[in-house]
Amino acid sequence: MIFTVTLNPAVDREMTVDAISFDTVLRATDWQVDCGGKGFNVARMLKSLGISSVALGFAAGKSGEMLNDKLRSLDIETDFIWVKGETRTNVSIVSSENGQYVKVNEPGPSISDTDLAQLAQKIGDRAQAGDWWVLAGSLPPGVPPTYYSKLITIIQAAGAKVFLDTSGEALRQNCAARPLLVKPNDEEAHELTGLPVSTKAEIASVGTAISSMGPVSVIISLGKEGAVLVNDGKAWMAVSPEIVAANPIGAGDSMVAGVVWGLSQGDSMQDALCKGIACGAATASQKGTSVGSLEQVKQLLAEVQLEEI
Numbered sequence: 157m158i159f160t161v162t163l164n165p166a167v168d169r170e171m172t173v174d175a176i177s178f179d180t181v182l183r184a185t186d187w188q189v190d191c192g193g194k195g196f197n198v199a200r201m202l203k204s205l206g207i208s209s210v211a212l213g214f215a216a217g218k219s220g221e222m223l224n225d226k227l228r229s230l231d232i233e234t235d236f237i238w239v240k241g242e243t244r245t246n247v248s249i250v251s252s253e254n255g256q257y258v259k260v261n262e263p264g265p266s267i268s269d270t271d272l273a274q275l276a277q278k279i280g281d282r283a284q285a286g287d288w289w290v291l292a293g294s295l296p297p298g299v300p301p302t303y304y305s306k307l308i309t310i311i312q313a314a315g316a317k318v319f320l321d322t323s324g325e326a327l328r329q330n331c332a333a334r335p336l337l338v339k340p341n342d343e344e345a346h347e348l349t350g351l352p353v354s355t356k357a358e359i360a361s362v363g364t365a366i367s368s369m370g371p372v373s374v375i376i377s378l379g380k381e382g383a384v385l386v387n388d389g390k391a392w393m394a395v396s397p398e399i400v401a402a403n404p405i406g407a408g409d410s411m412v413a414g415v416v417w418g419l420s421q422g423d424s425m426q427d428a429l430c431k432g433i434a435c436g437a438a439t440a441s442q443k444g445t446s447v448g449s450l451e452q453v454k455q456l457l458a459e460v461q462l463e464e465i
């Protein structure tokens with residue numbers, strides 16, 4: 157079974173405007189509300205691929221209920237710790253003129269020590285050998301920076317595999333727990349290591365540097381360029397197919413879904429990366445944080461190019 161853990165889910169509200177400008181009222185020409193938060197996006201992509209998963213995390217208030225209902229309506233099992241306050245709403249404003257966007261993420265509701273202990277207990281009860289766990293997204297207020305390490309230790313002790321997809325301090329402080337995979341984008345990888353990320357060779361070196369911090373494998377995603385994988389002392393570049401991009405937000409989560417899909421079916425890390433690239437590209441061609449379809453993913457997969465660096 158595949159489990160996703162989203163400590164800080166979000167209602168994603170996207171508004172399209174003709175052009176972004178400041179100190180004036182912009183009028184939306186289109187809008188969309190999606191069930192967001194990185195782990196939930198992974199669960200939605202997996203569903204689109206025909207793969208079941210269970211979504212865990214913290215949820216709060218009416219927005220939390222809405223996300224719970226939405227996931228369940230997609231036939232995704234949910235098992236949340238309900239906390240006080242309100243699950244956040246994150247807003248994106250996208251320009252139809254040039255595709256540029258502004259995205260603002262709320263911090264999320266405060267999590268208590270009791271909430272933290274209850275989620276760790278739930279995860280400990282569910283973790284079993286052979287399962288796959290995706291821990292994804294930012295830490296809401298009240299969550300200690302090394303909480304992911306605690307969860308990784310619990311899950312790995314049960315014999316399951318863990319992907320960690322987070323950024324900033326949450327990534328820096330939890331690499332040492334040795335997750336199977338981390339997937340920063342180039343900007344996050346640069347922030348973590350301070351190293352340059354301009355060329356393929358530099359990105360491969362950054363992947364190696366991150367791997368030396370603990371993760372077994374590292375994928376550095378590069379938006380429309382594709383991604384670099386560092387695994388087993390070797391580096392690989394997977395080039396993404398060309399698509400008509402609609403909105404790249406959430407493409408990284410779909411990439412993680414594609415990689416876990418491949419690995420859980422017995423693929424090599426390189427083959428799983430190609431599936432991740434196809435899923436990321438499929439989602440980048442969708443508006444809002446809608447995810448790509450299986451048919452789209454299959455077509456794009458045939459176009460992914462992989463080379464050793």
Ligand SMILES: Nc1ncnc2c1ncn2[C@@H]1O[C@H](COP(=O)(O)OP(=O)(O)OP(=O)(O)O)[C@@H](O)[C@H]1O
Binds near residue numbers: 408
């Ligand atoms: N415009 C695009 N064209 C083709 N493929 C894309 C495009 N944008 C994203 N992808 C694919 O999706 C993958 C993940 O995208 P990206 O690097 O933007 O992730 P991210 O920054 O983690 O995104 P997010 O945090 O919004 O989920 C890329 O490696 C690439 O394969």
Ligand SMILES: O=P(O)(O)OC[C@@]1(O)O[C@H](CO)[C@@H](O)[C@@H]1O
Binds near residue numbers: 191192193197293
């Ligand atoms: O604030 P975080 O947890 O880092 O990111 C949350 C978020 O930006 O990530 C997803 C896209 O990857 C969106 O659904 C959501 O709004």
